Amino acid sequence: MIAGIIKIIFYVILAYIGYLFFRFFRALNKASKAPRASKGTSGMMVKDDICNTYIPKENAIRQIYEGKEYYFCSSECRQRFLEQKKSRQ
Numbered sequence: 001m002i003a004g005i006i007k008i009i010f011y012v013i014l015a016y017i018g019y020l021f022f023r024f025f026r027a028l029n030k031a032s033k034a035p036r037a038s039k040g041t042s043g044m045m046v047k048d049d050i051c052n053t054y055i056p057k058e059n060a061i062r063q064i065y066e067g068k069e070y071y072f073c074s075s076e077c078r079q080r081f082l083e084q085k086k087s088r089q
């Protein structure tokens, strides 16, 4: 009788440990996926070809030229870029 109860308790503990492992691995999966998703949206650096500096994409001035995207730290750099492109043609 007592042996039967101990057996049941043993199985309950085993099931609980299994449940904890399941939760642990699910949390691990979530943690490894989260940084990859956030990297694409924020914290990205873009290069300003005029003064050769890197600026965060959300602070950069965006200019589309002949279907290509260019980023600049200021409107001055953008202006210089456009003048450069004009003089080459």
Ligand SMILES: [Zn+2]
Binding pocket: 048, 050, 051, 052, 053, 072, 073, 074, 077
């Ligand atoms: Zn610049």
